[in-house]
Amino acid sequence: MDIKQLRFLVALEETGHFGQAAARCHVTQPTLSMRLRNLEEELGLELVRRGQRFEGFTEEGRRILAWARGLLAAQDGLYAEAAACRGQLVGTLRLGVVPLAGFDPMRLLRLFAAAHPELRFRLFALSSEQILERLASNQLDLGLSYLERLDREHFDSLALADTxxxxxxxxxxxxxxxxxxxxxxxxxxxxxxxxxxxxxxxxxxxxxxxxxxxxxxxxxxxxxxxxxxxxxxxxxxxxxxxxxxxxxxxxxxxxxxxxxxxTLAPLGLILRRAAPRSALAEACFNAARTLLAEDSIEPIDQHIDHSD
Structure with a gap:
């Protein structure tokens, strides 16, 4: 098993298509299919349902996917942490944003990119429920969403503004x-x-x-x-x-x-509390606080715990 096989598996989940997953991973479709079959043979499990096209994952495949995402996030976090120790921030920040957010996320990303020009960004337009689900499963680094009914035990938040x-x-x-x-x-x-x-x-x-x-x-x-x-x-x-x-x-x-x-609830930046918590996500929290201070806007409510 190697890390590329896990990336192939996650790419297939995100695209739902063998050809698109192969293109994202810069390999041919036969190569991706072969490497996934090798992974199934090594684990002794059927992970992918196949027909004329991709038909989804087996129950076992979804359980393996959760581990694969965690391992990939840990690898990305390791490189980001090493770069942070060198005084750099590199990598890709994955940010989920609710539609029609009352805070322009580009203001935050522009500030962040200016301070760390080697950063890349992936934005996902999602519902508030989807953002929490993907934060919990480590598919997102940060979420820009409403703070109504937020589980404070599992998530930290920085309230940005009433919308x-x-x-x-x-x-x-x-x-x-x-x-x-x-x-x-x-x-x-x-x-x-x-x-x-x-x-x-x-x-x-x-x-x-x-x-x-x-x-x-x-x-x-x-x-x-x-x-x-x-x-x-x-x-x-x-x-x-x-x-x-x-x-x-x-x-x-x-x-x-x-x-x-x-809106019925304020909008805020949300970060999962459980490890692994990337250096990129932590830095984005700091950038958000800086932006609020420069705009002379006081956060409505802060729930940030650095004890972990």
């Missing part, structure tokens, strides 16, 4: 008075919203229903870029977080604050 909400519209298509923009005024507009079940959508629904409002959205989607496309096309307006940077992505867009509008 205030505004109405995004294209002034070429809509004439809206931004002064004293109420939820009643918002409900009167054709709305584009994230799909039901997402935390940000739940906060919008709660605000509307608590005021006896029940507008029928013109468009629902789980993709933020489609929401922005619909706004630019004049199909609808959208409720988005303030300070997310999304209103600056195209000309003609205006994001006006809604009175008494914020």
């Amino acid at each position: 205030r909400m505004g109405l995004l519209y294209d002034h070429r298509h809509f004439s809206i008075d931004p002064a004293n923009l109420s939820w009643e005024a918002v409900a009167a507009q054709p709305l584009g919203l994230l799909s039901s079940g997402m935390h940000f959508r739940q906060s919008i629904d709660h605000a509307l229903r608590s005021r006896g409002l029940n507008p029928q959205p013109r468009l629902e989607t789980d993709a933020v870029h489609q929401l922005l496309q619909a706004v630019r096309a004049g199909l609808c307006c959208a409720v988005l977080p303030l300070h997310s940077g999304l209103d600056r992505l195209a000309e003609g867009l205006t994001l006006s604050p809604i009175d008494a509008a914020q």
